[in-house]
Amino acid sequence: MGDLTGGTLTAPSPVRPAALDVPKASSELTLGDKLGALRMRLNIGRYRYRVEPGLYRLGEPGPSSPVLVTCNYKLTFDVVRSALPGLDAWLLVIDTKGINVWCAAGKGTFGTKELCERVLKANLYEVVDHTTLVLPQLGAPGVAAHEVQQFTGFRVVYGPVRIDDLPAFLDAGMKATPEMRSATFDLRERFVLTGVELSVAWQLKTLAILVAVALASGVVGLSYSWHSLLVRGGAAVLTALVGLLAGAFVTPLLLPWLPFRAFSAKGALVGAVFGIGLSALLFDSIGSLAAPAVALATVVFASYAAMNFTGTSPITSPSGVEHEMRRAIPWQIAGAVVSVGLWIVSAFI
Amino acid sequence: MSGLRYYEDVVTLQFDADKCTGCRRCVEVCPRGVFEMRDKRAFVADRGACMECGACERNCAYGALSVDAGVGCAAAIIRGWLTGTEPSCDCGGGSECC
Numbered sequence: 132m133g134d135l136t137g138g139t140l141t142a143p144s145p146v147r148p149a150a151l152d153v154p155k156a157s158s159e160l161t162l163g164d165k166l167g168a169l170r171m172r173l174n175i176g177r178y179r180y181r182v183e184p185g186l187y188r189l190g191e192p193g194p195s196s197p198v199l200v201t202c203n204y205k206l207t208f209d210v211v212r213s214a215l216p217g218l219d220a221w222l223l224v225i226d227t228k229g230i231n232v233w234c235a236a237g238k239g240t241f242g243t244k245e246l247c248e249r250v251l252k253a254n255l256y257e258v259v260d261h262t263t264l265v266l267p268q269l270g271a272p273g274v275a276a277h278e279v280q281q282f283t284g285f286r287v288v289y290g291p292v293r294i295d296d297l298p299a300f301l302d303a304g305m306k307a308t309p310e311m312r313s314a315t316f317d318l319r320e321r322f323v324l325t326g327v328e329l330s331v332a333w334q335l336k337t338l339a340i341l342v343a344v345a346l347a348s349g350v351v352g353l354s355y356s357w358h359s360l361l362v363r364g365g366a367a368v369l370t371a372l373v374g375l376l377a378g379a380f381v382t383p384l385l386l387p388w389l390p391f392r393a394f395s396a397k398g399a400l401v402g403a404v405f406g407i408g409l410s411a412l413l414f415d416s417i418g419s420l421a422a423p424a425v426a427l428a429t430v431v432f433a434s435y436a437a438m439n440f441t442g443t444s445p446i447t448s449p450s451g452v453e454h455e456m457r458r459a460i461p462w463q464i465a466g467a468v469v470s471v472g473l474w475i476v477s478a479f480i
Numbered sequence: 481m482s483g484l485r486y487y488e489d490v491v492t493l494q495f496d497a498d499k500c501t502g503c504r505r506c507v508e509v510c511p512r513g514v515f516e517m518r519d520k521r522a523f524v525a526d527r528g529a530c531m532e533c534g535a536c537e538r539n540c541a542y543g544a545l546s547v548d549a550g551v552g553c554a555a556a557i558i559r560g561w562l563t564g565t566e567p568s569c570d571c572g573g574g575s576e577c578c
Contacts, residue, residue: 237533237551271509271535272549289508307508314511316484387484394554442553444484445511448532449550449567451487453557 147194149257156187156208158216164209171206172323174330180205181229186253187212190219194260197301199290200246201267202227202235214294218301221259225249233445236273243275247282255285265290265297265305268312314445321383324443328379328436332372341368352479363421363478366413370406370425374432377405382437386444394447395459398437402430420477427470431463488528492548493536495524499544506545509535 160168171177184203189212198221201211208224225245227235235241250264266274268289276287291300291311300307331337345364349355378398382389389397406429410422417425438459441447493514502520511533516525522544534549551557551567560567 236535237549268509268511268535271539272533274538275541276505276539277541292511309513312508312511313513392486438554442551442555444552446484446486446529446531447552448486448491448530449552449557450490450492450532450548452552452554454487454490456554456557 146192147258149254150188150192150194153186153188153221153258156189156212156222158189158212158218160209160213168206168209172326173333174327177327178229182208182224184224184226184249186255186258187222187224189215189222190217192219192221194258196220196259197265198223198255198259198263198285199265199297200225200270202230202232202241202270204229204231204235207231211294215297218298221255223249223253223255223264232267233269233272236270239273241270242273243278243282246274246279250279250283250285262286263288263305265301267294268292268307269314316386316445318384321386325380325383328383328440328443329375331379331436332375341371344368344371348478350478359478362416366417366421366425367474369413370409370428371432373405373409374402374429375436377401377429378433378436379440381405382433383440383443386440393438393455393459394441394444395434395438395455395463398440399430399434401437402433405433406430418477420473420480424470424473424477427466427473431466431470434459434466435463485528486531491527491530492532493524493527493530494546495522496544497521499542501542501544503541505539505541506536509539511535 167180171180182203182205189199196219199211200223201207203224203226211222225241226249227240227245230238230240232241246264246266262285264279264285264287266276266287266289269292271289274287276289279285279287288305289307290297290305291307292314293311296307296311300311344367345360348364348367349357349360351359378401382394382398382401385401386394386397389400391397391400403426406426409429410426413425414422438456441452441455500521502517502522504517504522506522507515507517512526512529512531514524514526514530515522515536517523530547531552532547532549534547536545537547537549553567556567559565
């Protein structure tokens, strides 16, 4: 249904009047965008990184160009627009309160109602001459495709999981290969995601607890020792950091090669290796009671941190995570109690 | 996928083959390759891979699929236990998120 009033018959159909005010989304990222992405990966201000919802132009789209739907988390918006240089498309950004597609779909904010409202608000009927919306596949938990079609007349096609596959998907006539449909979790993907896990280390709450523990470590028997504050306090802080490193960084990287299905067990194993090493290093300065406390605490920290990585992985079911937690948490609590007990007793002997 | 498997026996996915019309939607939305087409109907080929995201149930117009969908995230489940509510990422609330 090309508009014949403008241009020639052979030229691509001209942009319709309704599309003239649509803002352009550049496919090039600025330095600010890149620094912003790094900030997000390190979990600094991650919940306030948004773009205005609505329709955007990618390249020079016309009435027959595809409509791609995404969320308004700016990191996602940037990944999408920079992955598609040379592609002419409409980008319909829906309001997910600045949350990525997968998490927002789980909550239902990347959902049927919001999508339908955005289609109407953007007046897509006047902008394009077709009735197809391409959604990210990982948005499917929040969107009922058949309901969207009922309410808006637009047919939902789920695109590939990864935006990099989108050009091939479009070229193939909107057909995805099984690979394009599968969530992956390769080494690079796991590495990128560890930043948010490690960010516990630079949160104020954590720093406050570490300082408190270090100060308490100055207590020796009934007196206070600055030497003990340095040695025992330093050991305590080091234990927490090594445990976190083992559970939130090393375990995620080694995930597929570690035995056990439970993430907490994988973390405990890595924690044991690091904990034994650390307590051997500290043995001479902290003594034979505090050294096993250090090893055990490292195991507990690592196990707990690794367990939390379940939320980041695309393989864990909620039923499975709950099953794991009911088995792991009693052990983690027991380990923590024994470790703290040893640590306190060691201050008085 | 890199041989990573999780607890498989606790998966809550249910499929009613009698209601299936063979529209392929579940094959399209599942990010874990749980479904295949066999004899013009969906077939649960790898139930243990299911991560209970709920995409298939939400997109099955014929009610052939059901799953206890939710967030497979320890922090969210702990929050659910503590507050007595459904596990939720609480994304956007300024706290920890999956």
